[in-house]
Structures are given as C-alpha cells and as structure tokens.
Amino acid sequence: xxxxxxxxxxxxxxxxxxxxxxxxxxxxxxxxxxxxxxxxxxxxxxxxxxxxxxxxxxxxxxxxxxxxxxxxxxxxxxxxxxxxxxxxxxxxxxxxxxxxxxxxxxxxxxxxxxxxxxxxxxxxxxxxxxxxxxxxxxxxxxxxxxxxxxxxxxxxxxxxxxxxxxxxxxxxxxxxxxxxxxxxxxxxxxxxxxxxxxxxxxxxxxxxxxxxx
Numbered sequence: 553x554x555x556x557x558x559x560x561x562x563x564x565x566x567x568x569x570x571x572x573x574x575x576x577x578x579x580x581x582x583x584x585x586x587x588x589x590x591x592x593x594x595x596x597x598x599x600x601x602x603x604x605x606x607x608x609x610x611x612x613x614x615x616x617x618x619x620x621x622x623x624x625x626x627x628x629x630x631x632x633x634x635x636x637x638x639x640x641x642x643x644x645x646x647x648x649x650x651x652x653x654x655x656x657x658x659x660x661x662x663x664x665x666x667x668x669x670x671x672x673x674x675x676x677x678x679x680x681x682x683x684x685x686x687x688x689x690x691x692x693x694x695x696x697x698x699x700x701x702x703x704x705x706x707x708x709x710x711x712x713x714x715x716x717x718x719x720x721x722x723x724x725x726x727x728x729x730x731x732x733x734x735x736x737x738x739x740x741x742x743x744x745x746x747x748x749x750x751x752x753x754x755x756x757x758x759x760x761x762x763x764x765x
Contacts (some may be wrong), residue, residue: 553573554577555578555582557575559579560724562589563589564586564609565588565589565591566584566586566589567590568591568593569592573590574595574596576590576599576600577688578602579603583607584607585608586609587612588611588612588614590612590613591612591616593616593682594618595618596613596618597618597619599622599646600630601623601625603629605625606627607631608630610636611634611635612632614637614638615620615639617638617639618641618696618741621642622642624647625648627646628648628650629650629704630652630655631647631653632655633654633678634655634657635656636697637659637662638735639662640662642659642662642664642737643661643664643667644665644667645665646668647668647670650673652673653674653676654670654674654676656681657678657679657680658671658681659681659684660681660682660733662682662684665687666689667688667690668691670691670692670694670697672694672695673696674694674696675696675698675726676697676698676701677693677697677700677704679701680701680703680704680706681701681704681726682704682705683706683708684706685705688708688733689710689713690713691711692714694716696723698718698719698720698722701724702726706730707730707731709733710733711731712735712736713731713734714736716740720743721744721745722723722743723739723745725747725749726747726748726749727750728750730756731751732754732755732756734751734754737760738757738761741763743763
C-alpha cells in the first residue's frame with residue numbers, strides 16, 4: 553500500500569488484520585500513528601517510519617509475527633502500551649534517546665528478541681515491558697531509570713545478567729519472576745522497595761546483595 557504525502561495522521565486500526573500486507577512506508581508528513589494501526593498483520597515484514605513521527609500509539613504493531621527488525625526515529629518521544637507485543641520474530645530493536653518511557657507491555661512476548669538498547673533518556677520501565685522475552689540474555693538499565701515496573705522482565709528464561717543502576721528506587725512486584733538463569737544480582741542502596749515475588753522461581757540465583765537500608 554502507498555500512503556500519499558498529504559497524509560499527516562493515521563487513525564486507529566486503519567490497517568489492522570490486513571493479513572497479506574508485507575511492506576509499508578510511512579510518509580514524511582505523518583506525525584502521529586494511532587492505536588492498533590497494523591495490529592494482527594502477520595505477514596508484515598518491513599516498515600519504514602520517517603523522522604516526522606513523534607508518537608507510536610498503543611498496540612500499533614501488536615501481533616505482527618513476521619516483523620524482524622525496526623528502526624525507531626529520534627523524533628519519537630513515546631512508545632505506547634503493547635506497541636510491539638507478540639512480535640514473535642522481532643530480534644533486535646534500538647530505542648532512540650528521545651524516548652523517556654517504555655510503556656506497559658511495550659515488548660511483551662517478543663519471544664525471539666535477543667538484544668535491546670535502552671537509552672539514558674528513559675526514566676521508567678513499565679509493567680510487563682519485556683515480559684516473556686524468553687531469548688533475551690542480558691540487559692543494561694541506564695542510570696536515568698528510577699523505577700522498574702511490575703513483571704517488567706518476568707519469564708525472561710534466558711536472562712543471565714542484569715545491572716540495576718544506583719538511580720533505581722523501586723523494583724516492582726514479580727519484576728524478575730521466573731528468570732531461571734539469573735545467578736547473581738546486586739541491589740543498589742537507592743532501592744527502598746522490592747515488590748512481592750520480585751525474584752520468585754529464579755532457580756539458579758546463588759547470591760543476592762540487599763542494601764542495609
């Protein structure tokens with residue numbers, strides 16, 4: 553499909569469930585991508601987002617099971633809830649430094665996601681943001697992040713190492729639930745609250761350092 557340059561905004565669910573759609577280019581005049589635009593487009597493999605886009609709405613690419621990679625331009629300031637959830641073939645993604653919040657469920661159940669770069673602009677990782685990213689092996693949380701949401705990394709079975717920076721003050725409920733390959737973790741002195749079941753069923757966890765405060 554070809555979207556003309558005259559289009560400045562794409563509304564909710566416009567191309568949702570277009571099962572044979574494989575390629576789309578967002579024209580440079582579009583600034584807003586509404587909710588669920590391309591959700592459940594299982595054959596969508598390639599999408600080009602121009603640098604004019606500032607908002608990626610809720611569930612925009614949810615259940616795009618053949619989407620393998622995507623570049624988010626530096627114009628984007630917000631990635632909406634469940635934006636890439638269930639993109640089961642998404643292997644890598646780079647979040648630009650313009651983004652300050654990784655919303656709830658943003659990358660949940662991206663079961664082939666192996667690497668992701670979180671920029672220093674991000675201050676909060678939402679609930680279930682990376683839930684079920686079963687091939688994710690390591691992640692570095694930047695020193696700008698102050699809170700890790702509930703179930704943020706739950707069921708990341710292959711997550712082996714994670715560095716929690718001294719900026720984090722709260723670790724949400726079930727944040728690392730069932731991360732079965734984490735062997736050690738150090739909680740910085742900045743943390744004042746650890747939620748229920750935060751490290752439940754981390755069966756290989758051998759050591760944990762909890763600050764005295």
